[in-house]
Amino acid sequence: MQFFSGFGFAKEARLFQDYLDPRGFVVAGFSYGAQLAFQEALARLDRGERVEKVQLLAPAYFDHRPPSWKERELQAFEKDPTRYMELFYKRALFPARIDLTPYTRIPSREELYRLLFFTWDLEQLARLREGGVVIECFLGSQDRIVDTMAARSFFQPFSLVYWIEGAGHLLRRRDDGSSENRHRHR
Secondary structure, eight states: OEEEOOTTBOSOGGGGTTTOOOSTTEEEEETHHHHHHHHHHHHHHHTTOOOOEEEEESOOOOTTSOHHHHHHHHHHHHHOHHHHHHHHHHHHHTTOOOOOGGGBOOOOHHHHHHHHHOOOOHHHHHHHHHTTOEEEEEEETTOSSSOHHHHHHHHTTTSEEEEETTOOTTSOOSSOOOSTTEEEEO
């Protein structure tokens, strides 16, 4: 399994061990890393390499947001990257109660730009599925980073959507973040 980290995160795969499939032909990513995992799976498919599954953990989905909103996010980051990331981590952590310090890093403006202006391509999602790749999408009902209802509507036609009731962006609930309340929606 190859894992791609989220925006401002590093080595956080262990936070998702309840969801990740450790097999060798799996590509997975969290948030911004889900975008990168999607691109990697497409590249592997184009090279004729085997890909069995793509796991999108709280995928960063902002296609429905206007460019003005994205520009305001970039400006806020440029003005004070430290404060921006403090607020970002607070929203990402909700409602869980864990120490994120071992998993955080200060990202670049370019990473934020790529995150916000990434476009999920319906034809490419369909191409993955037609290529025999299983697409799994994990969403938390209490996510304060991604509009999970919009993401759910977008990904549902192409993937197995797992809706984690009471979980936030890190797919953890206030209690212990276990996966016992995970539900599949098709």
